[in-house]
Amino acid sequence: MKAEIIAVGSEMLTPAHLDTNSLFLTHRLNAAGFELHLKTVVGDDSDDIREALCAALGRSRLIVITGGLGPTEDDLTRDAVAAALGRRLALDPGILAGLRKKILRRSLPSSRLVERQAETIEGARVLPNDCGTAPGMWIQHGDAVIVLLPGPPRELEAMFESQVEPLLAKLSPFRRLASLSFRVTGMMESQVDGLVSPIYRQYPEVQAIVLAGKGFIGLQFLRRLAPGENSADLEELSAKIRAALGDAIFTESDESLEAVVGRMLREAGLTLAVAESCTSGLMAARITAVPGSSDYFLGGILCYSNDVKTGLCGVPADVLHRHGAVSAETAEALARGIRERLGSSIGLSITGIAGPGGGSEEKPVGLVWFGLADGAGCATERRVFGGGREAVRERAAAFALTLLRSRLLGKGKGGQP
Amino acid sequence: MKAEIIAVGSEMLTPAHLDTNSLFLTHRLNAAGFELHLKTVVGDDSDDIREALCAALGRSRLIVITGGLGPTEDDLTRDAVAAALGRRLALDPGILAGLRKKILRRSLPSSRLVERQAETIEGARVLPNDCGTAPGMWIQHGDAVIVLLPGPPRELEAMFESQVEPLLAKLSPFRRLASLSFRVTGMMESQVDGLVSPIYRQYPEVQAIVLAGKGFIGLQFLRRLAPGENSADLEELSAKIRAALGDAIFTESDESLEAVVGRMLREAGLTLAVAESCTSGLMAARITAVPGSSDYFLGGILCYSNDVKTGLCGVPADVLHRHGAVSAETAEALARGIRERLGSSIGLSITGIAGPGGGSEEKPVGLVWFGLADGAGCATERRVFGGGREAVRERAAAFALTLLRSRLLGKGKGGQP
Numbered sequence: 072m073k074a075e076i077i078a079v080g081s082e083m084l085t086p087a088h089l090d091t092n093s094l095f096l097t098h099r100l101n102a103a104g105f106e107l108h109l110k111t112v113v114g115d116d117s118d119d120i121r122e123a124l125c126a127a128l129g130r131s132r133l134i135v136i137t138g139g140l141g142p143t144e145d146d147l148t149r150d151a152v153a154a155a156l157g158r159r160l161a162l163d164p165g166i167l168a169g170l171r172k173k174i175l176r177r178s179l180p181s182s183r184l185v186e187r188q189a190e191t192i193e194g195a196r197v198l199p200n201d202c203g204t205a206p207g208m209w210i211q212h213g214d215a216v217i218v219l220l221p222g223p224p225r226e227l228e229a230m231f232e233s234q235v236e237p238l239l240a241k242l243s244p245f246r247r248l249a250s251l252s253f254r255v256t257g258m259m260e261s262q263v264d265g266l267v268s269p270i271y272r273q274y275p276e277v278q279a280i281v282l283a284g285k286g287f288i289g290l291q292f293l294r295r296l297a298p299g300e301n302s303a304d305l306e307e308l309s310a311k312i313r314a315a316l317g318d319a320i321f322t323e324s325d326e327s328l329e330a331v332v333g334r335m336l337r338e339a340g341l342t343l344a345v346a347e348s349c350t351s352g353l354m355a356a357r358i359t360a361v362p363g364s365s366d367y368f369l370g371g372i373l374c375y376s377n378d379v380k381t382g383l384c385g386v387p388a389d390v391l392h393r394h395g396a397v398s399a400e401t402a403e404a405l406a407r408g409i410r411e412r413l414g415s416s417i418g419l420s421i422t423g424i425a426g427p428g429g430g431s432e433e434k435p436v437g438l439v440w441f442g443l444a445d446g447a448g449c450a451t452e453r454r455v456f457g458g459g460r461e462a463v464r465e466r467a468a469a470f471a472l473t474l475l476r477s478r479l480l481g482k483g484k485g486g487q488p
Numbered sequence: 489m490k491a492e493i494i495a496v497g498s499e500m501l502t503p504a505h506l507d508t509n510s511l512f513l514t515h516r517l518n519a520a521g522f523e524l525h526l527k528t529v530v531g532d533d534s535d536d537i538r539e540a541l542c543a544a545l546g547r548s549r550l551i552v553i554t555g556g557l558g559p560t561e562d563d564l565t566r567d568a569v570a571a572a573l574g575r576r577l578a579l580d581p582g583i584l585a586g587l588r589k590k591i592l593r594r595s596l597p598s599s600r601l602v603e604r605q606a607e608t609i610e611g612a613r614v615l616p617n618d619c620g621t622a623p624g625m626w627i628q629h630g631d632a633v634i635v636l637l638p639g640p641p642r643e644l645e646a647m648f649e650s651q652v653e654p655l656l657a658k659l660s661p662f663r664r665l666a667s668l669s670f671r672v673t674g675m676m677e678s679q680v681d682g683l684v685s686p687i688y689r690q691y692p693e694v695q696a697i698v699l700a701g702k703g704f705i706g707l708q709f710l711r712r713l714a715p716g717e718n719s720a721d722l723e724e725l726s727a728k729i730r731a732a733l734g735d736a737i738f739t740e741s742d743e744s745l746e747a748v749v750g751r752m753l754r755e756a757g758l759t760l761a762v763a764e765s766c767t768s769g770l771m772a773a774r775i776t777a778v779p780g781s782s783d784y785f786l787g788g789i790l791c792y793s794n795d796v797k798t799g800l801c802g803v804p805a806d807v808l809h810r811h812g813a814v815s816a817e818t819a820e821a822l823a824r825g826i827r828e829r830l831g832s833s834i835g836l837s838i839t840g841i842a843g844p845g846g847g848s849e850e851k852p853v854g855l856v857w858f859g860l861a862d863g864a865g866c867a868t869e870r871r872v873f874g875g876g877r878e879a880v881r882e883r884a885a886a887f888a889l890t891l892l893r894s895r896l897l898g899k900g901k902g903g904q905p
Contacts, residue, residue: 084524084526085518086518089508089511097502109528109529109536113526114526114529119525119526122547140508279498280498280502282594291721343788349776351769351773351785352769352776355768356773356881362845363845368793370790371790371792372769373789373790376830377785383800412800413799464776464777
C-alpha cells in the first residue's frame, strides 16, 4: 500500500536542519508493509500544508503528517488539515482537562494558546501524547487514512509504537514487504556492487539498494509479497549473496561494526586498548558507544603529539626519528606499547596524516598506518584514504575496527611478529 | 522569490538515507535571495517526478531538481521533466563526444546507457559536469526556471557554484534575504528562548528560528528586503540579542564550539590535554576535527577502566576507593594528573555515568563530573544530563568545551585551588 510523509516545520527548510523523523517512520512503515513513495517538507504555512495534503490524497492510501501540532501561532497543521478535508475543528473537553492537569504539574502558565492543542478534527480518533502535550490524530477519509503526529522525535516515536502500529496492523490485507539487509566491511562500494549486482539482477521482483554508510556498505533487498505469496526467491537470493561476500558481511541486521566487534571480544574473553593519533578518540568513541563496552575496553592514549607517543606509549625516540610518526614501525611500537601499558589482550593503533596540511610526496595526506598487537606479535597495515580530513579520520577508525574483526575471525594478519 | 527543491532517488525513501544535498542548496538559495518553501523527495518513478514538477510549477518561480540524471535505467529525471513540460528530448552531439572521451579516459565500457546522458531537453541550456559525466540543465519555462542537477554532492556543488549561481544572480531584481545567526552555549533551549523571544517578537517582519544543535543552541533571524530596503531593524534586533545573551554567544557564524575554543587556545599560546572516561574520545575527536589543532592539543588518556585512572592518570587509589570514579575528587585528580603527565597548560577531565547501567540513587545515570586544571589550581563542576547514553556522552563533551571556553574568557571557575 502506498504511503507518504508530509513533514511540517519551517526549520526543516533552513540550511541547518533535516527531517530526521522520516528515517524512523520509513523503517516502521516498511516493516508494516507500506511502501513510502514520496516525502514532502513544507514550512509553517497553511496553504502549503493544505495543498500538500490534497495532492497526497490523490495518490496515497496512508498519509503521515508530522509536526505543527504544538501550542504556538506557528502550529498550523490542525487547521490546514481540517480545511483540506472540509471538516470542522472542535474543542475536546477531555483533552482540555488533561492539558490543564499537565500544565499545572509542570507549573507552566496556561493560556488560550496551550488550549489550542485540545482542538480536534471532526471524526478523528485522538491519539493521547504520553510524553508531551499535543495529542495526535487518526483520520479515516474515504479510502485513505491520515495520521497526525507531533514533531518532537521522542513524542512521535512513542505515539507511533504504542498507538499507530496496532491500528496499521488492522488495515490489512496488505501486500507485505519482505526485506533482507546485509552490512559489509573492508570493501569499496564499487567492489561490493560488482560482486552482487550480477546476482540480484536475476531477480527482477526484488528491489536492491546499495548504500555507503559510515565505514560500511549496506545492502538492502526488498520484495513485495501478495497475500499468500512467500519469499522463497528472497531467501535464494540471500544465500547467493552470502556465498559471494562471505566474511565481509559483518551483520544481517542494523547492528554497528563496533557492536559486532564488541560481542566478539566479550565472547572470546579478550580485552582491548587503543593508541590513536590522527583519529584522536574517534575509534574509542565508537567502541564505547556500545553499552557494556567496559567489559572489554580498558582505555587508551590519544598520542596526538610526538612527545606523547614516546613518553606515554613507549615509542622509542629513534624509531620516530628514523621512520617518522606515520610509519609501520611507529604503528607497531604504538600497538605493542599500549597493549603492554594497559595490560590488555590486544593493542590497536592508528597513526596517519588527516590533512589538509602535513602531507608530502612520499607520505601523502590520507596515508594511515595501523598496528594490531596480541600475544603472538604485531601486524601492521597501510592504507591511503581520500575525501578530506573528516573522511580520512572516519575511514581510518572504521578500517581499524575491520582489522580487529578480521583478527578475531582468525583470518586477518597479526599474531605473527 | 519562491523556490522549491525536488530530490529524486529511491534511496532517500529508505530508512538509512536522507537528502543531504538540500542543506547545501538551501544555504546557497537563501544567500541568493530565494526563499525555500517546499521540498519533495520522490523515488525513481516517472509519474511521481512528473506530478511533483507540475505541482511545483503552480506555486514556485525556481525549481531545483536533483538526481536521476545518471546513465542507468533508474535515472528517469530527464524523461519525466520533458514530459511534464511537453518538450522533446534530443541527443546532443557535443555532449556525446565529450562523454565518449571521458569514458575512454577512464577505460569504462561505453554503452547505449551511458549515452542517455547526452540527451537534452529541447530549449534547455546545458550545464557541463566537470566532476562527473551527467550534465545538468537550466530551463526557462514561462515565468519559472527549472534547474536539473546531478545527485552526487561533489558534482552538484561544483556545478551549482560555477554555473548556477551566476545565472541566478541575473534573475534579479529580487527581494534579498538578509540573515543573522548566533550560536549559544551553556544554556538550555528554553532559557535561550525565554530571553530572546520577547525581543524578536517586537520585529514582526523578522522570521526567528531557534534550534538545538550538538551542544549549542542556534538562533537565526531572517528578513526579506525589497529592492532599496535596508536591514536596519535586523541590526537593531541583533544588538539587543547580543546584550541579552552576552558571552553565551560563542559565534555569529557557523563556526563550531571546538573551532572557537581552539582559536582562543592558539591566540593565548596555551596547550591542552584531556582525560576522558565516560566520553572516551568524543571530546578529543571534536577538538581534533579542527585542522591545525596540533598547535594546541597535545593528546590525552582514555581512562575507561579504574586501572587506567590510577596507573596512567595518577589518580590515588584511595581517592577512587573513598569517593568513587564519578566524583569531584576523581575529576580533579584526573585533570591535574593529565596536565602534569603531558606538560600542558590546561588539563580537562570528564568522568560520569553514561548508562544505561551503572547508576544508583546517589549517583544516577547522567551524572558527570568535570575537572579543569591550570597553573593556578583546579576547579570542578557537576552536571546531570538526560536523554540516554549517546545524549549524555555528547552533552558531556559539549559542556566540557563550554567550561574551557568560560575559563579562557577569564570568567569561569577554575584557577582557584
